Amino acid sequence: MSVTGAPRPRRPWRRLGRPRGSSSWEARAALLPYLWLGLFFFVPFLLVAKLSLSDVVLAIPPYAPRLDWSAGLPGLIAFVRALDFEAYARMGQDGLYLAAYLSSLKFAAVATAILLLVGYPLAYGMARCGPSVRQALLMAVILPFWTSFLIRVYAWIAILKPAGLLNMALAQIGLPPVDILNTDTAVYIGLVYAYLPFMVLPLYAVLERQEAGLLEAAADLGCTPFQSFWRVTFPLSLPGVAAGALLCFIPMVGEFVIPDLLGGSGTLMLGKTIWTEFFSNRDWPAASAVAIVLLATLVIPILLFQRQQTKMMEQR
Amino acid sequence: MNTKPRLNIGAVRSSFAPWADPSAKPLVRFDQVTKRFGGETAVDAVSLDIYEGEFFALLGPSGCGKSTLMRMLAGFETPDLGRITLGGEDLAGRPPHLRPVNMMFQSYALFPHLTVAQNIAFGLRQQKKPKDEIAARVDEMLALVRLEGLAHRKPHQLSGGQKQRVALARAIAPKPRMLLLDEPLGALDRKLREETQFELMALQQRLGMTFLIVTHDQEEAMITADRIAVMRAGQLAQIGRPAEVYEAPNSRYVADFIGDVNLFEARVTEDDGDIIRLTSPEAPDGLEAIEDDEIAIGSTAWLAVRPEKMRVHLDPPPPGPNRLEGVVADIGYLGDWTTYLVELPGGRTIRAARANASRVVDRPVDWDDRVWLTFAPDSAVVLTR
Numbered sequence: 171m172s173v174t175g176a177p178r179p180r181r182p183w184r185r186l187g188r189p190r191g192s193s194s195w196e197a198r199a200a201l202l203p204y205l206w207l208g209l210f211f212f213v214p215f216l217l218v219a220k221l222s223l224s225d226v227v228l229a230i231p232p233y234a235p236r237l238d239w240s241a242g243l244p245g246l247i248a249f250v251r252a253l254d255f256e257a258y259a260r261m262g263q264d265g266l267y268l269a270a271y272l273s274s275l276k277f278a279a280v281a282t283a284i285l286l287l288v289g290y291p292l293a294y295g296m297a298r299c300g301p302s303v304r305q306a307l308l309m310a311v312i313l314p315f316w317t318s319f320l321i322r323v324y325a326w327i328a329i330l331k332p333a334g335l336l337n338m339a340l341a342q343i344g345l346p347p348v349d350i351l352n353t354d355t356a357v358y359i360g361l362v363y364a365y366l367p368f369m370v371l372p373l374y375a376v377l378e379r380q381e382a383g384l385l386e387a388a389a390d391l392g393c394t395p396f397q398s399f400w401r402v403t404f405p406l407s408l409p410g411v412a413a414g415a416l417l418c419f420i421p422m423v424g425e426f427v428i429p430d431l432l433g434g435s436g437t438l439m440l441g442k443t444i445w446t447e448f449f450s451n452r453d454w455p456a457a458s459a460v461a462i463v464l465l466a467t468l469v470i471p472i473l474l475f476q477r478q479q480t481k482m483m484e485q486r
Numbered sequence: 487m488n489t490k491p492r493l494n495i496g497a498v499r500s501s502f503a504p505w506a507d508p509s510a511k512p513l514v515r516f517d518q519v520t521k522r523f524g525g526e527t528a529v530d531a532v533s534l535d536i537y538e539g540e541f542f543a544l545l546g547p548s549g550c551g552k553s554t555l556m557r558m559l560a561g562f563e564t565p566d567l568g569r570i571t572l573g574g575e576d577l578a579g580r581p582p583h584l585r586p587v588n589m590m591f592q593s594y595a596l597f598p599h600l601t602v603a604q605n606i607a608f609g610l611r612q613q614k615k616p617k618d619e620i621a622a623r624v625d626e627m628l629a630l631v632r633l634e635g636l637a638h639r640k641p642h643q644l645s646g647g648q649k650q651r652v653a654l655a656r657a658i659a660p661k662p663r664m665l666l667l668d669e670p671l672g673a674l675d676r677k678l679r680e681e682t683q684f685e686l687m688a689l690q691q692r693l694g695m696t697f698l699i700v701t702h703d704q705e706e707a708m709i710t711a712d713r714i715a716v717m718r719a720g721q722l723a724q725i726g727r728p729a730e731v732y733e734a735p736n737s738r739y740v741a742d743f744i745g746d747v748n749l750f751e752a753r754v755t756e757d758d759g760d761i762i763r764l765t766s767p768e769a770p771d772g773l774e775a776i777e778d779d780e781i782a783i784g785s786t787a788w789l790a791v792r793p794e795k796m797r798v799h800l801d802p803p804p805p806g807p808n809r810l811e812g813v814v815a816d817i818g819y820l821g822d823w824t825t826y827l828v829e830l831p832g833g834r835t836i837r838a839a840r841a842n843a844s845r846v847v848d849r850p851v852d853w854d855d856r857v858w859l860t861f862a863p864d865s866a867v868v869l870t871r
Contacts, residue, residue: 386562387595389582391660392612397583401608405599 215465222458223253232452257459266443267460273438274464277354277429278422281361282415285369288362289414293373294403297380308374311367323360323431330356330432352434360428365421369414376410377403409478416475420468440464502712504537511574513538513664513696514559519568521554528554530720531568536664541690541697543707546717547743552700555717556666559698560589572663583612588662592669594653596641602652603628603637609660627655630689647678654686658693667699671706683709704744708732716740732792737871741790748796748836749869750789754781762868763807764789768832774807775866788869795865796838798826799858800849808866810836810859814851828857 224233235252238245261267296307314322329335330351337347350356380403388398426441433439440460447457504510512535521529529551536542544552557563559570561582570577577585588609596605606627610620628634631651641649650670657665670686671679687710690697701707707714708728716723716731716739724731724740735741738749752764752773762781764773766789773789781787803809815835816827826838838859851857 381593381595383591383593383595384597386582387589387591387597388608389562390560390587390589391609391656392583394581394583397612402597406597408599 218458218461220253221454222257222462223255224455224458225252225254225256226453226455231454233454257453257455258463260456261459261463266438270438270440270443270460271463271467274423274440277357277361277439278419278425281358281365281422282419284358284362285365285418286411286415289366289369289373290407290411292366293370293377293410296370296374297377304378311370311374314367319364320427323364323427326356326360326363326432327351330359351432352437354433354437356432356434357429357437357439360432361422361425364428365418368417372413372417373407373410376407376413380406409481412478413475416471416478420471420475423468424464502539504540505535505713510537512536513540513573514698515569515571516555516559517569517571519555519558519565519570521551521558521563522566527720529558529565532720532722534715534722534725536696536698538696539694541687541710541712542699543711543714544698544700544717545704545707545714545744546702546723548702550717551720552702552717553668556589556668556698556700559585559664560587560666561585586663587666588657588660588664589666589668590653590657590670592672594641594649594673596649596652596656598641601638601640602633602644605641605652606655606659608656613660623659627659630658631655646673646675647682650674650682654689658695662695664696664698667697669701670699671703672701679706686710708744716743718743734867735790735869738788738790738869741867741869746793746837746839748791748793750791752787752789754783754785754787754868757781757783761863762787764868768830768834769808769810771805771809772807773866774863775868776864777868779868781868781870785870790867790869791861791865793825793837793839794823794841795861796836796859797861798828798838798840798851799860800851800855802858803860808861808863812836812857812859814853814855814857817851817853826851826857828859 221233224235226232227234235249237249241248292311296304296311299307327334331337332347332349332351334351336350340347350359384402384406385395385398388402389395393401424441424444425439426445429437429439429442430445433442444457444460444464447453447460514534514536516532516534518531518533519529520527520531532551532555534555544555546552554563558565559572559577561577561580561584565578572586597608600608603624606624607620610623615623624637625634628637631654633648633651633655636644636648641652644652650673654670657667667686671682674682683706686697686699690710697710699707699710711728713725714728714731715725718739723743724736726734731740732744735744735747741747741749750764750766750768750773752766752769754762754764755772756763757780760776760778762775762777764775764787766773775789802811810828810830812828812830814826815829818825818827822842823839824842826840828836828838830836836859
């Protein structure tokens with residue numbers, strides 16, 4: 171409690187814990203995510219964007235123009251001049267692309283709605299369990315990740331095929347067989363199955379964190395358990411609902427494996443369209459253009475997701 | 487348990503004493519209420535009456551069952567045995583949302599997604615009140631707790647003291663028959679807590695609402711409550727007005743829990759109606775206390791003397807009962823009070839406190855001074871348990 175103006179005692183341990191130059195190291199470490207993003211996201215994106223502005227040619231690789239570094243600046247100018255929006259123009263003319271695009275959005279939206287209906291009660295139940303049961307259930311949700319995604323989708327073929335496990339089970343209890351494989355229904359089943367953990371985990375995180383006292387307060391102020399849910403639990407879980415919905419919706423729009431393996435020839439999804447353009451038609455510019463448009467439209471939900479995340483962090 | 491005020495003690499709101507009126511009906515009655523958690527008995531056959539308009543405090547250390555008792559009244563816990571009635575009606579089987587009591591939670595439990603005004607309106611909306619009536623009541627509550635400008639803030643934008651006020655307003659708004667306050671001031675800092683204690687008391691007087699407060703802070707209970715129930719290990723140790731439990735504790739536990747106390751284990755040698763005489767190896771001249779309860783001669787009793795009732799002398803007073811001699815071992819200067827720890831020849835330390843009524847003293851008591859402690863017979867209480 172001395173209030174004299176004497177100099178503070180020196181604190182040598184402060185220096186021990188902080189080697190010289192550590193702050194500049196920290197600054198460099200903070201740049202790492204940007205470096206990674208630039209290297210693994212922005213550069214590939216630029217390559218795809220460039221591809222989408224190219225033209226199809228019968229060559230290897232099947233597009234033109236190609237940048238000739240040896241030609242110097244005139245070569246670069248000639249290269250830029252040769253780029254055009256033809257691939258995008260073709261996309262606008264062919265109704266198939268728009269149909270695939272809308273169909274993808276529909277698949278993703280409907281699957282997200284089903285995921286919410288299935289995932290919310292699951293996450294709610296988990297959050298209400300005792301700590302040990304909770305851990306076991308959490309493990310069960312994460313466990314499928316230990317198996318290859320592809321194998322799990324193939325497993326669904328074994329279940330859904332005409333002589334598969336589902337129809338065998340139906341026959342056992344005397345019901346007529348169903349023909350689900352290679353239909354939109356199978357795609358929905360696959361999507362809901364594959365993305366369920368991505369819906370359940372953010373929902374569980376917000377529900378588990380909710381203070382139990384809030385429900386007591388709601389009950390004290392006259393709420394039945396049902397009313398407490400709608401007036402307190404659900405509104406407070408909305409950040410989790412948004413996170414889960416966007417976490418599922420965004421990748422599902424571009425999903426390829428599930429519609430390809432479980433869907434039929436009539437199943438129209440952008441992921442499949444891109445694949446067909448790229449590998450069957452060898453139309454790399456068109457495939458790239460579809461991918462760029464898909465990304466551009468997904469930027470809005472991605473930004474929404476980001477904002478939601480920041481808001482959640484602030485409210486803690 | 488029934489402490490009749492034999493002496494005129496402490497500050498008393500003497501006009502208000504419904505518990506002394508045998509014809510008065512209690513608002514809440516706990517009747518032999520028992521609650522067990524696993525093998526532990528949290529509340530052990532507690533019977534307690536709380537009257538309309540009363541500010542009642544349940545006081546005790548943590549784990550004494552006081553919160554459990556309150557939570558059973560709110561409906562969050564179910565008694566294993568016994569009955570709780572409110573206004574004569576048995577509350578058994580009635581869920582919390584159908585009980586006309588509101589609780590102010592220790593954690594405040596404000597709804598983080600709602601504004602201050604929406605939090606206060608929560609219970610009113612649940613009562614399906616018309617919109618304009620809710621708005622008027624919310625404004626009234628905001629004025630009551632002086633938060634008029636903060637109606638549209640979210641809880642995370644409020645300070646601790648403001649949150650406490652919102653929680654209070656939210657619990658009062660639906661006009662409950664009784665307000666339950668669970669450690670309402672526990673999270674506030676000392677200065678704010680002292681202010682709020684007086685405000686809480688004034689608020690209760692103004693509203694005329696029955697308040698039940700649970701606290702481990704004896705000062706909080708003493709300031710706010712009309713009556714205090716001191717709890718110990720699930721049982722009621724004593725019920726009485728603050729001055730009664732302080733000045734006339736019924737056991738060593740209560741004497742020790744409320745405030746500081748010096749206890750002398752002694753043998754009763756004489757009882758002439760008013761004055762009881764005792765001997766103790768710690769008091770060579772004998773002890774004397776005024777006590778009109780009969781105590782068997784030859785039995786062991788404890789004489790309790792509060793530190794502020796000890797007088798400290800630097801010159802030896804004339805020999806007589808209630809006179810102790812010792813050496814000052816420690817001095818605690820608190821500004822308003824000074825506490826002296828005086829070591830008796832037997833090695834025991836006695837506390838004596840003196841109000842610093844003037845800024846300067848002729849002869850201050852110093853460390854290692856030889857001092858004499860005396861106290862008046864009516865300042866001591868004889869305890870038999």
